[in-house]
Amino acid sequence: xxxxxxxxxxxxxxxxxxxxxxxxxxxxxxxxxxxxxxxxxxxxxxxxxxxxxxxxxxxxxxxxxxxxxxxxxxxxxxxxxxxxxxxxxxxxxxxxxxxxxxxxxxxxxxxxxxxxxxxxxxxxxxxxxxxxxxxxxxxxxxxxxxxxxxxxxxxxxxxxxxxxxxxxxxxxxxxxxxxxxxxxxxxxxxxxxxxxxxxxxxxxxxxxxxxxxxxxxxxxxxxxxxxxxxxxxxxxxxxxxxxxxxxxxxxxxxxx
Numbered sequence: 001x002x003x004x005x006x007x008x009x010x011x012x013x014x015x016x017x018x019x020x021x022x023x024x025x026x027x028x029x030x031x032x033x034x035x036x037x038x039x040x041x042x043x044x045x046x047x048x049x050x051x052x053x054x055x056x057x058x059x060x061x062x063x064x065x066x067x068x069x070x071x072x073x074x075x076x077x078x079x080x081x082x083x084x085x086x087x088x089x090x091x092x093x094x095x096x097x098x099x100x101x102x103x104x105x106x107x108x109x110x111x112x113x114x115x116x117x118x119x120x121x122x123x124x125x126x127x128x129x130x131x132x133x134x135x136x137x138x139x140x141x142x143x144x145x146x147x148x149x150x151x152x153x154x155x156x157x158x159x160x161x162x163x164x165x166x167x168x169x170x171x172x173x174x175x176x177x178x179x180x181x182x183x184x185x186x187x188x189x190x191x192x193x194x195x196x197x198x199x200x201x202x203x204x205x206x207x208x209x210x211x212x213x214x215x216x217x218x219x220x221x222x223x224x225x226x227x228x229x230x231x232x233x234x235x236x237x238x239x240x241x242x243x244x245x246x247x248x249x250x251x252x253x254x255x256x
Contacts, residue, residue: 001025001132001155003183003254005223006038015250016227019058022159022183023047024150028129030159032080033058036065045073049129051121052082053161054145055089063090064100067116071103075111080118081127083136085144087118121146137172139163141200149176155256158182162224164200170213179218180256183248184210186222189232204236211245221248 001024008019019033026043029035029050039047044066053059067078082090095102095116103116121127123146126135131153136146140163147160147169156179160169163185173182187201196203201224202210211220225233225247234247 001152001256003157005248005250006034007250008034016230017225017250018227019061020224028132030148031059032063033061036062036069044070048078050080051148052080052086054141054143055086056143064094067103071115072109074108074115077113077115077117081121083144083146084120087120137169139169140166154178155180160184162201164197164202165206170210174215181219181221183221183223185224186233187224187226189229190236204233204240208240217244220245223248
């Protein structure tokens with residue numbers, strides 16, 4: 001399994017993360033924050049499946065741009081997988097023929113069907129995308145949000161998506177065989193715990209408490225760090241003195 005966090009910073013530091021898109025095995029994307037900005041025109045058409053964990057703009061921002069870019073190359077629809085609340089939000093507020101065209105009604109130029117189709121996912125149920133099995137798990141955020149367990153025959157990885165203190169995703173992680181890594185939301189430094197609690201994100205301090213629920217030794221990659229807090233969060237993660245906890249590297253291919 002190959003996983004890469006796509007670049008979203010246009011400044012001098014490519015490691016700053018403002019948007020979220022993970023690329024899995026080159027054909028599956030998790031979230032659509034930077035999907036329309038960080039890939040070349042040659043790379044984009046290889047992505048046919050996109051899982052949206054929740055409807056916040058940093059996770060969907062360039063999804064419309066991506067669809068516009070691949071439209072002329074498509075021979076079958078791009079499938080977007082999401083909770084029913086997220087599908088409704090995308091239809092009502094994005095693909096509504098006001099903010100952006102409704103791609104569900106735009107026919108393919110080189111094939112049959114429309115450019116976009118939605119598939120509703122249900123927390124606790126697994127679904128298959130080619131050789132990958134995914135399980136959506138409810139997490140504790142300010143809008144309906146799921147984390148994901150992503151598995152192939154040899155490897156499993158957990159994405160918490162945006163979350164505060166929660167239990168279900170850690171229970172799933174604890175019971176997962178061949179778990180190699182967890183990509184976990186650590187948005188704010190410890191000094192901003194009250195803000196993190198209100199916005200429902202983790203800090204290094206609350207991450208340390210959450211990891212006690214894990215019950216197995218795996219690599220933990222902190223992600224979704226607010227750009228202005230990145231160095232402070234990195235230092236505080238180092239103070240945990242856990243060799244398995246580190247900050248995710250934008251653009252690096254993690255492979256197992």
